[in-house]
Amino acid sequence: MAFTTLPSIRNSISCPTMLVPDMPHNNISLRNKGFIYKGQHGINLRDFTKANVASPSLPVIAPPTPEERKETTADDRHHHVAWTSIPQERWEGELQVQGKIPLWLKGTYLRNGPGMWHIEDYNFRHLFDGYATLVRLGFQNGRLVAGHRQIESEAYRAAKKNKKICYREFSEVPKAANFLAYVGELASLFSGASLTDNANTGVVKLGDGRVVCLTETQKGSIVINPETLETVGKFEYSDSLGGLIHSAHPIVTDNEFLTLLPDLVRAGYLVVRMEPGTNERRVIGRVNCRGGPAPGWVHSFPVTEHYVIVPEMPLRYCAQNLLKAEPTPLYKFEWHPESKAFMHAMCKTSGKIVASVEVPLFVTFHFINAYEEQDEDGRVTAIIADCCEHNSDTTILDRLRLQNLRSFNGEDVLPDARVGRFRIPLDGSPYGTLEAALEPNEHGRGMDMCSINPNYLGKKYRYAYACGAQRPCNFPNTLTKLDFELKKAKNWHEEGAVPSEPFFVARPGATEEDDGVVISIVSEKNGEGFALVLDGSTFEEIARAKFPYGLPYGLHGCWVPKE
Numbered sequence: 001m002a003f004t005t006l007p008s009i010r011n012s013i014s015c016p017t018m019l020v021p022d023m024p025h026n027n028i029s030l031r032n033k034g035f036i037y038k039g040q041h042g043i044n045l046r047d048f049t050k051a052n053v054a055s056p057s058l059p060v061i062a063p064p065t066p067e068e069r070k071e072t073t074a075d076d077r078h079h080h081v082a083w084t085s086i087p088q089e090r091w092e093g094e095l096q097v098q099g100k101i102p103l104w105l106k107g108t109y110l111r112n113g114p115g116m117w118h119i120e121d122y123n124f125r126h127l128f129d130g131y132a133t134l135v136r137l138g139f140q141n142g143r144l145v146a147g148h149r150q151i152e153s154e155a156y157r158a159a160k161k162n163k164k165i166c167y168r169e170f171s172e173v174p175k176a177a178n179f180l181a182y183v184g185e186l187a188s189l190f191s192g193a194s195l196t197d198n199a200n201t202g203v204v205k206l207g208d209g210r211v212v213c214l215t216e217t218q219k220g221s222i223v224i225n226p227e228t229l230e231t232v233g234k235f236e237y238s239d240s241l242g243g244l245i246h247s248a249h250p251i252v253t254d255n256e257f258l259t260l261l262p263d264l265v266r267a268g269y270l271v272v273r274m275e276p277g278t279n280e281r282r283v284i285g286r287v288n289c290r291g292g293p294a295p296g297w298v299h300s301f302p303v304t305e306h307y308v309i310v311p312e313m314p315l316r317y318c319a320q321n322l323l324k325a326e327p328t329p330l331y332k333f334e335w336h337p338e339s340k341a342f343m344h345a346m347c348k349t350s351g352k353i354v355a356s357v358e359v360p361l362f363v364t365f366h367f368i369n370a371y372e373e374q375d376e377d378g379r380v381t382a383i384i385a386d387c388c389e390h391n392s393d394t395t396i397l398d399r400l401r402l403q404n405l406r407s408f409n410g411e412d413v414l415p416d417a418r419v420g421r422f423r424i425p426l427d428g429s430p431y432g433t434l435e436a437a438l439e440p441n442e443h444g445r446g447m448d449m450c451s452i453n454p455n456y457l458g459k460k461y462r463y464a465y466a467c468g469a470q471r472p473c474n475f476p477n478t479l480t481k482l483d484f485e486l487k488k489a490k491n492w493h494e495e496g497a498v499p500s501e502p503f504f505v506a507r508p509g510a511t512e513e514d515d516g517v518v519i520s521i522v523s524e525k526n527g528e529g530f531a532l533v534l535d536g537s538t539f540e541e542i543a544r545a546k547f548p549y550g551l552p553y554g555l556h557g558c559w560v561p562k563e
């Protein structure tokens with residue numbers, strides 16, 4: 001297995017494209033190394049750390065003091081904690097549990113997300129720009145040890161060292177010192193050298209046990225240690241497929257890693273597969289775009305048991321926007337309704353395209369699941385693919401600007417979204433359909449950040465978990481359990497709270513689809529926060545555990561079971 005260890009934090013890090021003075025390392029927040037912290041609930045963490053944490057020598061680091069929280073950045077003071085930068089690099093300790101965590105829940109929930117949105121006095125613009133913050137909830141014997149840690153990407157280390165952004169983030173572009181530097185930067189954009197490796201979107205456990213944090217850039221694939229949250233090194237793809245970007249959400253099972261590599265030169269996508277224990281992606285097949293001028297954004301895609309579904313969304317990558325120093329209204333993308341929207345289905349084994357249909361225009365970040373629809377004789381007649389669909393309106397990207405997230409004044413400004421259900425016929429008809437899978441008012445017309453029981457991946461399923469809305473709001477603020485059979489949703493909500501993606505963990509040995517728990521991390525209005533465990537079936541709270549400090553919002557998670 002090939003990982004490259006990242007150079008030590010003490011090594012010199014400079015911006016890739018600009019000449020900058022070599023400033024001393026800005027070690028702002030690693031405090032109290034080796035200090036044994038007595039938690040606010042009076043638990044002696046020394047005993048717990050020795051007994052339960054895989055790396056017994058790991059120091060327990062004190063949570064931020066109220067003063068430190070205030071000091072995050074001058075601008076952050078009155079923001080909801082969900083949109084406030086994490087004030088220190090790491091923390092770990094035991095949380096006091098209210099309620100009962102099932103004894104079968106043994107393992108680690110990891111959540112990744114952009115948790116630091118400033119460097120020095122400079123505040124980032126967009127939710128997706130933040131440097132990656134990993135959060136860990138370790139469950140064992142009904143107890144819960146938690147922690148968070150910054151991912152030591154090159155982009156993060158360079159920014160800290162040089163006290164400015166040094167790589168191209170989602171919306172932020174490093175400021176070129178002069179014209180020559182600007183020309184150099186354009187050159188480095190084509191080589192990928194100036195693109196970020198800030199792995200802030202998700203985290204996956206590969207079939208071979210390696211845990212990898214991911215984002216939209218291929219170089220932003222970073223191996224971490226799920227116990228200590230330490231950055232182990234870059235995940236280097238050993239093939240020669242090239243390309244700079246990929247889907248932020250590969251489909252990962254014990255047997256494979258499937259992903260899409262958009263081709264910005266000859267508009268299309270490579271569908272690739274990587275075996276556990278290797279770093280080599282092999283091409284299954286290629287889909288040529290039917291619209292243009294560039295491939296549609298593929299933040300995620302779904303699979304069925306036999307097919308990989310390649311969405312071709314009219315929100316397309318835009319080479320010109322990549323070159324711009326200032327963000328455009330749709331960032332690195334452009335909305336091309338005239339280019340139409342398509343769904344393609346490729347056979348996982350042969351790479352043959354079995355369907356390529358035009359569908360109504362759509363906007364989605366996240367596919368929920370897909371499955372093959374059969375007739376009475378068991379013949380596959382169509383593919384059903386579900387996604388969190390933003391009513392083919394791109395406004396949601398702008399709503400996720402930090403200024404918008406931080407300025408909620410009671411106005412109901414979250415654009416409507418629904419569960420969009422595609423039907424892709426396999427009989428050669430040229431059109432597919434897209435309809436709401438249930439009445440969107442069931443979940444307050446907010447819909448994103450979804451999970452399912454992973455045992456139902458690619459199969460006919462009944463339940464999904466997602467964030468919905470209790471209006472008025474400016475961001476999804478509920479957890480919702482969707483029942484596609486009854487076309488009903490059950491919602492969890494607490495006033496002013498921002499819960500992150502509800503993540504389903506199945507009970508080992510379960511036979512019912514919703515037999516398990518749903519984990520989320522909630523950022524509260526008063527600046528505090530807690531880990532929440534709901535029963536997957538009743539969707540009632542079974543446990544919560546307060547963090548000693550509120551956490552910023554996070555995106556996607558994964559489960560690392562303890563054998």
Ligand SMILES: CC(=O)/C=C/C=C(C)/C=C/C1=C(C)CCCC1(C)C
Nearest residue numbers: 128168169170200201215216245332
């Ligand atoms: C956090 C999240 O969901 C999305 C993050 C997206 C990123 C970091 C996108 C980065 C990109 C560039 C820096 C240039 C190339 C295009 C693109 C992949 C959008």
Ligand SMILES: CC(/C=C/C=O)=C\C=C\C=O
Nearest residue numbers: 201365396447448476555
């Ligand atoms: C948080 C989000 C959308 C919320 C919309 O209501 C999208 C996140 C995308 C990246 O993972």
Ligand SMILES: [Fe+2]
Nearest residue numbers: 201299365556
């Ligand atoms: Fe995502």
